[in-house]
Amino acid sequence: MEETKQTNQYLIPAAILIAGAFVAAALYFSSSTSVPVAIDAGNNQPAVAQQPEPTGSTDSVRPVTSEDHIKGSLDAPIKIVEYSDFECPFCKRFHDTMNEVMDKYGDSGEVAWVFRQFPLEQLHPVKAQAVAVASECAAEQGGNDTFWKFTDGYFDVTLTNNRTDIETVIPQLVKEAGLDQAAFQTCFESGKYDDHIAADIANAVETGGRGTPWSVMIGPDGTTYPINGAQPLAAVEQLISIAQKN
C-alpha cells in the first residue's frame, strides 16, 4: 500500500517530465534539417538526391542579385527571400501578407521581397513544378514585372493542394500578361528552367527550409532571420523593426 502511494506521488512529475521530453523532442525535430522529398517533374528523379547535405543555416542563403525576382529595390537594406510553392495553401496566405508588407515598406525602399522556387513535388505532384516553370517562362519573356503579375495572378486564383486546373489557369494568365503564347509554350516544354528551379530548392534546403513557405530575412547588417511558414503580418513587421535597429 505504501508502495502504491509512492508510485502515485511520482506519477504527476513523471508525466510532466515525459510530456516535457516529447515537447523538447518536437522542438528538436522542428529545428532539425530533415528534407522533404522533391521530385524533378522533368525526369521524375528525386531532386534532393542531387542536392548538398543541408546545413540548416540561414547564412547559406544565396546572395540576392538582379537575376532574382524582386519586388522593391535591390538596394533595400532589408531583404526577405521567400522560397515558395505555387500549390501550397500557406504560401497563398503568406503571399498576401508579403504584398501587405510591400505596400507599407516597399515604396520607401526599406524592404525588398525576393521570390525563389520551392515546389514540393511529393505533396503537389506535377502542378507545383509546372507552375514554377511557367512563372520562369513568363519572366523570361516579360521581365520582372510580368513575373510578379503572373505570380500575384496565380495566387489569386489557385485552389491550392493540387486542385487548380493549370491547363486553364496558366494560358489565361499568359494571355492576360500579353505574352506570345507560342514562345511561352516552347519555353514551358523545353525543360530549360529545371536546373534553375532545382538550384532554388537546393538553396532552400541549405538554409534550413523543410516546408513551404520558407523565408530568410536579411537585415542591414547581414544578420539572417528564418521565417518558417505563413507567419502573421504583425510578426513580420516586428521582425522588420528589430532588423532595422541592428
Place this chain on the structure above:
Amino acid sequence: MQYIGTLIKVLRNPYYSLLAALIAGFIFSMAVWLPSFQLIWIVSQTASLSESLSLLWSLYGAIGSNFSLVSAIYTILIAILFGMNIALLTYYIRKMRGGASGLRGTGLSSIGGLVSGVFGIGCAACGTFIFTSVLTLFGVGGILAYLPFGGEEFGFLGVGLLLYSLYTLTKKITDPLVCPI
C-alpha cells in the same frame, strides 16, 4: 452528466483552474511558437527583452495564419484538454484515492494524447509539421501521401485520447470508494 458536474466542481477551485489555465497556455504557446523556435532564439540574442516579448506576442497570430482551421481547432482543444487533465490528476492525487494501476493508464492516455497532438501540429499540407520531420528522419516521408488527412489524424487521435483520459479521471473521482467483491 454526473462526471461533468465533477469536472466543474474541481475546476471551480481557483487553484485547479489556474493550474489548468497555465498548462493549457504553455502547451498552446509551444504549439504556436514551435515553427519559429530558431527565430525566437536568434532574436533573443540580438534584440531587447521588450522587442523579444513583442515578437512572441505577435507570433500568437500564427494560429490564424500558419494553421489550417481544423488543426487550429484541435491544437486549442489539445491545450485545453491537457491542462484540464493535469488539474484533475493533481486533484485526484492530492485526495490520495484509487490504485496506481488505474492512474497509470489515465496518465498514459494524457501523455499519449499530448504526444499524438504534438505530432499533428503544423502545416500538414506543406510538410512543416512535426510528423513530417519524424517520418523523413526515418526515410518514410512518403507514407503521408497514404494518410487520408495528411497526418492530421494524429491531432484527432490526441483529442480522443485526452477526452478518454478526462473521462476516466472524472469517473475515478466521482465513483464512491468501495471494496471490490
